[in-house]
Amino acid sequence: MVVARPVDTAEASYDAEPMSDDVRTGLDPRRDEDTLLSGTPLAPGTPAPDFVLPSTLDGTLGPKDRRGRPLILVFYPADWSPVCTDQLALYQEVMPEFEKHDAAMFGISVDGRWSHLAFAKDRNLGFPLLADFEPKGAVARTYGVYRAEDGTSERALFVIDPGGMVSWSYVSPTEVNPGADGILRALEDLAAKGVAR
Amino acid sequence: MRATRWESTLILPVSEDRDHIQGSADAPVTLVEYGDYECPYCGEAYPIVKEIQSRMGKQLRFVFRNFPISTAHPHAEIAAEAAEAAAAQDRFWEMHDHLYENQRHLREDDLRSYARAIELDRDMFDKELAEHAHADRVHEDFMSGVRSGVNGTPTFFINGVRYDDSYESETLLMALNGAAGIDVGG
Numbered sequence: 001m002v003v004a005r006p007v008d009t010a011e012a013s014y015d016a017e018p019m020s021d022d023v024r025t026g027l028d029p030r031r032d033e034d035t036l037l038s039g040t041p042l043a044p045g046t047p048a049p050d051f052v053l054p055s056t057l058d059g060t061l062g063p064k065d066r067r068g069r070p071l072i073l074v075f076y077p078a079d080w081s082p083v084c085t086d087q088l089a090l091y092q093e094v095m096p097e098f099e100k101h102d103a104a105m106f107g108i109s110v111d112g113r114w115s116h117l118a119f120a121k122d123r124n125l126g127f128p129l130l131a132d133f134e135p136k137g138a139v140a141r142t143y144g145v146y147r148a149e150d151g152t153s154e155r156a157l158f159v160i161d162p163g164g165m166v167s168w169s170y171v172s173p174t175e176v177n178p179g180a181d182g183i184l185r186a187l188e189d190l191a192a193k194g195v196a197r
Numbered sequence: 198m199r200a201t202r203w204e205s206t207l208i209l210p211v212s213e214d215r216d217h218i219q220g221s222a223d224a225p226v227t228l229v230e231y232g233d234y235e236c237p238y239c240g241e242a243y244p245i246v247k248e249i250q251s252r253m254g255k256q257l258r259f260v261f262r263n264f265p266i267s268t269a270h271p272h273a274e275i276a277a278e279a280a281e282a283a284a285a286q287d288r289f290w291e292m293h294d295h296l297y298e299n300q301r302h303l304r305e306d307d308l309r310s311y312a313r314a315i316e317l318d319r320d321m322f323d324k325e326l327a328e329h330a331h332a333d334r335v336h337e338d339f340m341s342g343v344r345s346g347v348n349g350t351p352t353f354f355i356n357g358v359r360y361d362d363s364y365e366s367e368t369l370l371m372a373l374n375g376a377a378g379i380d381v382g383g
Contacts, residue, residue, distance in 0.1 A: 097340070123268065
């Protein structure tokens, strides 16, 4: 698989051994298997590939900027679409609960920074939106959640532990808002293991 | 490795003491709505639920819980607190109906005028609203929804299981009748 690399990621694991089907946890059983992913979502226990992308907040941002805290990556297909809107507004609303675990959140789509800025302002989103715009979808590809046939990412969630390992991942059917409960459970699991608050 | 499954069931069971309920505990089917008073989709669902209640009669118990998304709807939280303040004076459903019938008018002045219209003790209502006396209750509703898999509004649960299909009246009615064990024929 040829992957455009946004940064050099020595610990990146997308070129590791192909994963067998049984590690594809988090796939919704209702998924139509015909809508194949361009990759396989990174599974728990995998090092989270590093990246740096243009952000609505601080110029550029990446996982290293939040190392030491749990990090929630929210891949979504597009700014402005109704389901995304509900999903990100919900996460903004639930943010105080995420923050109880000291967790940070990035929203990521293939939209450009200007679209992200307008979208974040219109929807009152306080967490950064990152533009996986050029090379398009490169970060989504490294996480195994790019939909080549649509030119967007999957609607996918990753929780990365403070040490930089994927601790939970989930891919939702594109039209289904996955809600916040799975993220909260993943954060509670980290707290129970003593690796996060 | 932990497989993730979406358990979209109600984690906070319906309680006759706690919840705002229309209909009998003996009804064969309970419909729980998590709603936001400023959400236009909830506004669309409001008359549909009314119609279904009248069509199902005693077969249906209806429960409303708060799920204000203030990020999107700046008046949703205070409207929810107003409904709870009315509930403290046993007038929840009257306020609930006023709020959904006047979704575009949910400023505090508007809320106070609805309180007058349903003859609440105005001093108590104003005080509770100003002190956010019911904010904890609203938040408890909200978090119970988050943990039950509510992902937007309105979200419905039929006998404790999240209902993901359309809330267009015939579709919802068919699902409710099915849950109630009512054969409506082909």
